[in-house]
Amino acid sequence: MNPRDILSAGAVVPVMAIDDIHTAVDLAHALVAGGIPTLEITLRTEHGLKAIELIAKEVQGAIVGAGTVINGEQLKAVADVGAKFAISPGLNIKLAEASLNSSIPLIPGIATAGELMLGLEHGIDTMKLFPAEVVGGRDMLKALHGPFPQVKFCPTGGINLASAPEYLKLPNVLCVGGTWLTPKDAVANKDWDTITRLAKEASALRP
Numbered sequence: 001m002n003p004r005d006i007l008s009a010g011a012v013v014p015v016m017a018i019d020d021i022h023t024a025v026d027l028a029h030a031l032v033a034g035g036i037p038t039l040e041i042t043l044r045t046e047h048g049l050k051a052i053e054l055i056a057k058e059v060q061g062a063i064v065g066a067g068t069v070i071n072g073e074q075l076k077a078v079a080d081v082g083a084k085f086a087i088s089p090g091l092n093i094k095l096a097e098a099s100l101n102s103s104i105p106l107i108p109g110i111a112t113a114g115e116l117m118l119g120l121e122h123g124i125d126t127m128k129l130f131p132a133e134v135v136g137g138r139d140m141l142k143a144l145h146g147p148f149p150q151v152k153f154c155p156t157g158g159i160n161l162a163s164a165p166e167y168l169k170l171p172n173v174l175c176v177g178g179t180w181l182t183p184k185d186a187v188a189n190k191d192w193d194t195i196t197r198l199a200k201e202a203s204a205l206r207p
């Protein structure tokens with residue numbers, strides 16, 4: 001799948017750190033049931049790779065990818081377990097070069113025009129603005145749209161249900177990322193109804 005189709009499949013990409021591997025598949029099912037298919041499982045916990053592998057195998061309708069991928073070894077490792085895409089918090093030359101040989105798309109985080117240009121030089125035109133609210137949020141996206149109208153974004157970082165609609169209206173925004181769909185207490189309590197309700201709320205955001 002190309003990165004734009006991946007990011008356009010749902011209005012919100014939930015960013016998740018899996019603390020208990022036994023919750024991963026049910027959590028993914030709950031999100032997909034609420035209309036949120038594109039899922040970012042970060043490598044921030046020891047369960048990241050296994051969770052991606054299980055969701056890729058067992059959750060029909062999910063488009064599972066990896067987050068917090070920061071080097072070429074991780075990019076290869078997540079592709080090998082079935083990730084459909086990889087997201088990084090930032091971009092450097094080594095990771096950009098690794099993406100050229102990757103079997104799955106890298107959607108890099110960028111926070112400056114320079115990082116964006118590094119992505120473009122490596123054939124990447126779909127990126128994450130991270131951390132979105134800290135680096136200028138919607139004003140930054142509007143400013144980047146001037147010189148770089150060919151680039152589309154999934155802004156992530158500090159966005160929630162209330163602020164998401166204003167992001168989704170922008171011409172260079174495909175979706176937004178965030179953690180609010182998967183509150184830690186709801187996941188720990190296996191409260192899948194709450195997760196599906198939050199996902200439904202989020203999927204209705206697409207204008």
Ligand SMILES: O=C[C@H](O)COP(=O)(O)O
Pocket residue numbers: 015156157158159177178179180
């Ligand atoms: O670092 C975590 C995610 O990238 C964004 O989290 P947040 O939606 O809670 O700001």
Ligand SMILES: CC(=O)C(=O)O
Pocket residue numbers: 015042066067068069087088089109130156
């Ligand atoms: C920021 C983010 O989404 C990541 O850790 O890849």
